[in-house]
Amino acid sequence: IKCGQRTVKRAYYTICDSCAESLKVCAKCGEAKEIVIPPPNPREVEEEKLFEENLRGMRERERRTLLRIMQSGDQEKMAKVTEKIKSAATAKDSNAPSSDEDDDDDEEEYDDDNEVEEGNDGSESVDSDEGECREREDKR
Known part of the structure; x- marks a missing residue:
């Protein structure tokens, strides 16, 4: 070097x-x-990455059509095909659930009482829930 x-x-x-x-x-x-x-220009790299990602998401028929048109170099046909693909992609995205929705049902709840604590000597100790179990039994 x-x-x-x-x-x-x-x-x-x-x-x-x-x-x-x-x-x-x-x-x-x-x-x-x-x-x-x-x-390489970072913007061009990002666009290329996005194109490859969209290409992987296409159906085989659409992908082969687009690649064949790109090889032929026909700009008019390529514009038509990309417009159709974009409209199909937006239709798919509108049917898919948005990522902003909050699904709290799927998340696991962690209990703070069962945390693993490390002592000064490097050994681990686990807090038990025996007290809670006894309280639950008393309520029954």
């Missing part, structure tokens, strides 16, 4: 992005070349 900093983030790279940019060399091979690949 030619760069003394600990900022090299990618495999097989020997120089961090900032040093490679200032030295005008390739961060991978370290040679001065005319074509230096810029680091």
Whole structure:
């Protein structure tokens, strides 16, 4: 590794992005070349990730159609297909329960009386519910 900093983030790279940019060399091979690949734009990476996620959520037929149209490069057909897919995705989302709904029934309730406490010597002790059991028996 030619760069003394600990900022090299990618495999097989020997120089961090900032040093490679200032030295005008390739961060991978370290040679001065005319074509230096810029680091990926975070916005583009996020869009690509979202596209891949949506692609995985599609039906097989829709996925193959979209990929075939993308390979052909026909922008008009691609716009129509993506519009249909977006409308289908929003229809699916409107039928699905929203994540804002609070389902308290599914959550487990934890009893504070049964906490595990660690002593000074590293041993664990468990509080028992014997007192509560006796109270319940008395109420019956």
